[in-house]
Amino acid sequence: YMLHPLFDYQKSNIPAYMQPSLRMEDLEKMVCCLPNLMNQKIIADFLDSKCSQIDATAEDIQKEISLLEDYKKSVITEAVTKGLNPDAEMKDSGVKWLPKIPKHWKVIPSKWLFANSDIRRQTGDEQLTASQKYGIITQKDYTAKENAQIVLATQGLEKWKHVEPNDFIISLRSFQGGLEMSEITGCITWHYVVLKAQKKVYHKYYKWLFKSARYINALQGTCNFIRDGQDLRFSNFALVPLFELPLEEQQQIADYLDSKCSEIDTLIADKKRQLDILADYKKSLIYEYVTGKKEVPVKDF
Template structure:
């Protein structure tokens, strides 16, 4: 923030979350600046929904952008609330990121509190103040109900005093933040696009190496699998069921009343990522002692998800006894290969041809898919001779390590950009930097 000037004179705001503010700013009661709008809406008005990503927008538009349904259950006695363009909306039961600006007129459910701004204040300024980390923390500190899943109400909102810059100055702060955060968001988007390209390139490198090998002029043969095409002539193609056994996981909800139990760690779908394990949040489960040997993971198991979102279908990683003992739930399969390395099987399941097999045989529903153990067992495996497998795995290790370093670099850059965005918003809306003389053309 060193490149921005400070205001020439400050005063104590009287509130810890706000700190010192410019001497000519005021601090006012929230209820004097934003009234609770209590107008009833009709069921003919367009239904709106609130999201941290888009603000308050029509449900149809949200569903189109997110490609998912919004389940809105309205009972006969439910009262729809009127909301106008330029209002703000408190999302009472999903408060995680401030108060959302409403750019549309329509109706909202009783799960929201609409706020009507007083004439003469800068809504462009308050759009950013309400999304700033310091304000969110101050608002959340008014109640423990949010953490308990209870409603956040207008009575909580009015407990936090609001800084009040002159309208023209507030508009200038809003315009400044519109411009600067848009630039930051573009940089974040470029890094996210780079990560997507790296993932695509990584899969392409894996797919080519495990299906074509490292010798460009090797004699080829038809694999016998339509979507796989040709493979090196001396390689073997066989079904997974002839090279591995599959262990299903433990189902939840078993009645254990009056039975002896033990408490053990259990892997879930969330723990099994694409090529690695996420073990920072491993749940435990009570089971009968004799079930431990039935569901326990063994070193070298290749874990594979039954399904979920389409991108989770068939994803997996190699288990190396990171936790002992440990079992797995029934939505995670443990595949035990024989005659090939678990790392080779893991690479095959990450290749494009295997992903296509999983997708084509999966049971599909809205944005979800699941694959049965029977269909996993039918996955075609490509098996080169031992020395070639080892050479390919060594080659891919170097390539994948490079991709991982590049992806980690992009993720760090995204983290720094987001931190800068948060700090810039906080500094501007609390008056720690003076942008009154900023103009877009010179920026």
């Protein structure tokens, strides 16, 4: 390989102002490897072939991830809408979004089961954020996880709503990803709706129900968000009837989904790690061959 100037500013048509962060004297010191044309073609053809194989493998893994994600959605929907007994007798529910339910389940207006809480922020409440990625977490934690810059509110806090564990939050994006259940105490902006159970329930069952594809579709059907540009309100929530089932069964379904979805999530995480490994390998492969650290094997010519 021959060393060759990386950039000839004098022969370039790029004006100086287009390179504000890179000084000309630095450019002039930089060099690159320049193999002859035959070797350039050999390396390029080799990398075309190898990277194509890597990309094909990555695509297969991504398809497996998509299948696992779809399977997870199916598992959740089946469990929260039909229960765990495949032989359970079903009945007409009279509800559009879920026509058939187990015979011993009851249809109940959602506002009878969960009420709109308007308890205001209390002294010591940390500011929370509703995230589909992390659930309900403090804004400080969200900032740390996302490496984002979030300015904590200092005005209008008297309007913020108090949140307690097992409260459900209707956020600006609930029509896309369902409702979030809080596991911590704090306060959240008054733009959101806080729901508190009015009857004894096993909250984690409804946590899974409110994240199911069937329920989200039903929630989306209550309003044309794109056209109207409006927030999701308690009135939308109230338009989607819910189901009441024995507490013991609620817990069984929730425990099953906790375990089953954890297994699926572990598989998905493993697949994503494989994608990361492949991406790193591809970068390393390209770097080693284009810089001459490795030579294309004779058999691959």
